[in-house]
Amino acid sequence: MSATLVPDVGRTVVRANYHPAILIGGSVVVAALFTAAPWILPVAWVSVLNNFFLLLIMATMWNLLAGYAGMVSIGQQGFIGLGSYALLYLALKGMSPFAAIPLAALIAGAIAVPVTFVLFRLRGGYFSVATWVVADSAMLVILSIAYLGGGTGRPLPGLANLSPTAYNHDSYLATWLTALVVSVGTYLLLRSRLGLVLASMRDSETAARSSGAKVTSTRRWIFVIAATGCGAAGAVLAISQPFVQPGNAFNINWLAEMLFATIIGGIGTVEGPIIGTIVYFVLYQSLQGLGAWYLIIFGALAVAVALWQPGGVWGLVRDKTRFELLPVGYRVRDK
Amino acid sequence: MPLLQLKDVSKRFGQVVVANGVSLQLEAGDAVGIVGPNGAGKTTLFSMIAGDVKVDAGEILFKGRPITRAAVAARCRAGIGRTYQIPLPFEHLSVFENALVAVHQGARVHGLEGSERALDALVRTGLIDLANRPAGALGLLHRKRLELARALATGPELLLLDEIAGGLTDLEVVELTEVIRGIRADGVTIVWIEHVVRALLSTVDRLVCLAGGELVADGSPREVLNSEAVRRVYLGGAIINEAVS
Numbered sequence: 096m097s098a099t100l101v102p103d104v105g106r107t108v109v110r111a112n113y114h115p116a117i118l119i120g121g122s123v124v125v126a127a128l129f130t131a132a133p134w135i136l137p138v139a140w141v142s143v144l145n146n147f148f149l150l151l152i153m154a155t156m157w158n159l160l161a162g163y164a165g166m167v168s169i170g171q172q173g174f175i176g177l178g179s180y181a182l183l184y185l186a187l188k189g190m191s192p193f194a195a196i197p198l199a200a201l202i203a204g205a206i207a208v209p210v211t212f213v214l215f216r217l218r219g220g221y222f223s224v225a226t227w228v229v230a231d232s233a234m235l236v237i238l239s240i241a242y243l244g245g246g247t248g249r250p251l252p253g254l255a256n257l258s259p260t261a262y263n264h265d266s267y268l269a270t271w272l273t274a275l276v277v278s279v280g281t282y283l284l285l286r287s288r289l290g291l292v293l294a295s296m297r298d299s300e301t302a303a304r305s306s307g308a309k310v311t312s313t314r315r316w317i318f319v320i321a322a323t324g325c326g327a328a329g330a331v332l333a334i335s336q337p338f339v340q341p342g343n344a345f346n347i348n349w350l351a352e353m354l355f356a357t358i359i360g361g362i363g364t365v366e367g368p369i370i371g372t373i374v375y376f377v378l379y380q381s382l383q384g385l386g387a388w389y390l391i392i393f394g395a396l397a398v399a400v401a402l403w404q405p406g407g408v409w410g411l412v413r414d415k416t417r418f419e420l421l422p423v424g425y426r427v428r429d430k
Numbered sequence: 431m432p433l434l435q436l437k438d439v440s441k442r443f444g445q446v447v448v449a450n451g452v453s454l455q456l457e458a459g460d461a462v463g464i465v466g467p468n469g470a471g472k473t474t475l476f477s478m479i480a481g482d483v484k485v486d487a488g489e490i491l492f493k494g495r496p497i498t499r500a501a502v503a504a505r506c507r508a509g510i511g512r513t514y515q516i517p518l519p520f521e522h523l524s525v526f527e528n529a530l531v532a533v534h535q536g537a538r539v540h541g542l543e544g545s546e547r548a549l550d551a552l553v554r555t556g557l558i559d560l561a562n563r564p565a566g567a568l569g570l571l572h573r574k575r576l577e578l579a580r581a582l583a584t585g586p587e588l589l590l591l592d593e594i595a596g597g598l599t600d601l602e603v604v605e606l607t608e609v610i611r612g613i614r615a616d617g618v619t620i621v622w623i624e625h626v627v628r629a630l631l632s633t634v635d636r637l638v639c640l641a642g643g644e645l646v647a648d649g650s651p652r653e654v655l656n657s658e659a660v661r662r663v664y665l666g667g668a669i670i671n672e673a674v675s
Contacts, residue, residue, distance in 0.1 A: 104549050104550065104553050104558060106549055106558070106561070108526070108545040108549070288534045288540065291523075291527060291530065291531055291534065292531055292534065292535055294520065294522065294523055294527075295520040295523060295527075295528075295531040297522070298519070298520040298521050298522055298523065299518040299519070299520060299521075301482065301514070301518055302514065302518035302519070302520065302580070303520075303531070303535070304482075304501075304502040304503050304506075305480055305481075305482065305502055305503075305506055305511075305512050305514075305581075306506060306531055306532040306535050306536050306580055306581075306583075306584055307503050307506040307507050307532065307534075307535035307536030307537070307538075307584050308503055308531070308535040309501075309503045309535075310503070424523075424524065424527060425524065425526055425527055425530065425545075426524075426562055427524075427526045427549065427558075427561035427562055
């Protein structure tokens, strides 16, 4: 954004490749529209938007994890479940569910810290399988806690005083604001030094280390951030149900959806999860009349994209147009 | 105090001994060339200094402090920069971003000053006009220069160059040697593994010969190249004669 002047070599370093005012102005307009959605759109649409933002959070986190940090986790549903249950616990203790969202997310993130010390001993496929084991173990622990409803779950307390309309509005706004924080936060992270070093590690871990990068601790940060983000998704999921049950909170379908959205949109690109989530919902809305067939079509599509267009929809657009909607890189220019 | 000290450093990969009680001492400002046949343990020596390879026995001290067990990143941040024989560019990043990663992570300099340092590393290595080029699109000469730029951007006191001139044309070697001499003139200590002996001789004032994981000669370039031990190692000997004359 800010141009830095380097007098001795006569070059300037800039960030965005088009005027930042357009980026910020555009974001403000989009943000205002989504904030106003419950007042302008029919209830059914608001519900779709709610699910859209829920998936957007998850896809953004999975993209950060797998697309940028190379950690192919198939256990993110574990942190979604933990976020849901952390929120349930805090609500049972008397906290307002809305106020408890950040804390629930942080609890999921905190649980991820010790988990990394075990998981990071493993590589590649072993790492992936282990993340799934962690997710299932977390669910088994939750199942055994009677206070949290065991296998049948519990309704989320603290929402009874809201009218159905107010509940719908507030629940949507909570999801939307969480998605906004997660998306903007992830974008800023990818534009930061951390984002640059992540991109370097993706190309050569060896060279990154010998350039001074602390590869393992960088990975740990990303894993914990992704767990926190998925925890936040779990928390807003609990509010939008509003019933917390292990089979739903720890459902592996969340993983399938976030994976699909990321791969279709373009893994390892900032824009990918956003595009992918839009594609997912457009397809879902138009194909759900086909019954189970829609799942087969989704699966075939994901395989086809992975095989023939590994950069996803956004990868194709970027390669054809060289356009970046959300630039993260640096450009050197003559003064 | 010596800048770098290796004390009886040993390393084996299975049955293959790649370092057998190697001891070496470098003073700040030195420019040392390392020669030796393929498999002599030259690159492994660098990897042990930079931390990519852990030693089996012995001790390594940098600026008087033991770094034998330190991580690669910690050694880089302490002031040890290295290049790889087969360049390892961050292919999807631009040339400038490659240098910037090294400035951020290695030199721990950020913001405006960080950008300036990265640009400076590109100017010194002659890459400034390619600053926005994706590193993956570079040819061999530029990849080698980028290795150098990135190592330089970490702000090293000790620079380990691994066959940076290998595979280049004579003219390219001359250009690159100029760059390295410039780096040396700024006070950076240089250790340079090279088969292109002529390039070495124009830059270094001390030569070390490794063979079979052992240090067989250490001294002025002329002494080392004329020593009996080195002649035995290089059976042909012709290349060296040509270089000295």
